[in-house]
Amino acid sequence: MRRWLLRIAVVGLVALALLQAVPYGWWHENPAVVRDAPWPDQASADLARAACYDCHSNETEWPAYSYVAPMSWLVRRDVEEGREELNLSDWDEFGDEAHDAAEELEEGSMPPSQYTLLHPDARLSDAEVDQLVAAFEAMDDGGGGDDGADDDGGSSGGDEDDDRSGSGSGSGSGSGSGSGIED
Numbered sequence: 001m002r003r004w005l006l007r008i009a010v011v012g013l014v015a016l017a018l019l020q021a022v023p024y025g026w027w028h029e030n031p032a033v034v035r036d037a038p039w040p041d042q043a044s045a046d047l048a049r050a051a052c053y054d055c056h057s058n059e060t061e062w063p064a065y066s067y068v069a070p071m072s073w074l075v076r077r078d079v080e081e082g083r084e085e086l087n088l089s090d091w092d093e094f095g096d097e098a099h100d101a102a103e104e105l106e107e108g109s110m111p112p113s114q115y116t117l118l119h120p121d122a123r124l125s126d127a128e129v130d131q132l133v134a135a136f137e138a139m140d141d142g143g144g145g146d147d148g149a150d151d152d153g154g155s156s157g158g159d160e161d162d163d164r165s166g167s168g169s170g171s172g173s174g175s176g177s178g179s180g181i182e183d
Helices: 002-019 042-051 071-085 091-107 113-118 126-142
Strands: none
Touching: 042 126, 091 126
C-alpha cells in the first residue's frame, strides 16, 4: 500500500512540474493607470481597492499562487475577464459601466465567492455593498460627485449618500435590494 501511495505522489509531483511548462498564466502585466475611478469618498475607494481592484484594475496584486499552474491559469483568466468588463484604472473608457457594476454588487455576484474564499478582506457586509453601490451610482450620475439626481426619476432628492448607508434595512439579506432595477 505504501508503494502505491509513493508512486501516486511521485506521478502527481511530476505532473505538477510538467504543468509549469505551459506558457500561460505565469506572466503578469499591470499596465499603467490611465485614469482612476473618481470615487466620491475615500472610504468607498478603500472598499473598492480591497474587493475589486485585483481583477478590475491595472493595480493587481499578484499572490504567490498566481505563479504556479494550474492556479496561475485561473487567476490570469479572472483578471483578464475582469479588466475587459470593468477596468477602474481606465475610467475614461469604462466609466459608463458604473451602473452595471452597482447592479452586480446588488445581485451579490461581485466579488465572486472563489475570490473571497482566498481573500477574506474582500468579503463585503450588506452595509459595505450599499456603500459601494451608492459610490458607483454617484460616479454614474456625475463622475464622482453628489448630484442628487437619479435615472429612476430623481427620487433621491439630494440626500447625498445617506439613503444607502445600510442603517435603514436590517434583517433582509438582499430580498428587497434591486427589485426596482430594470433596463
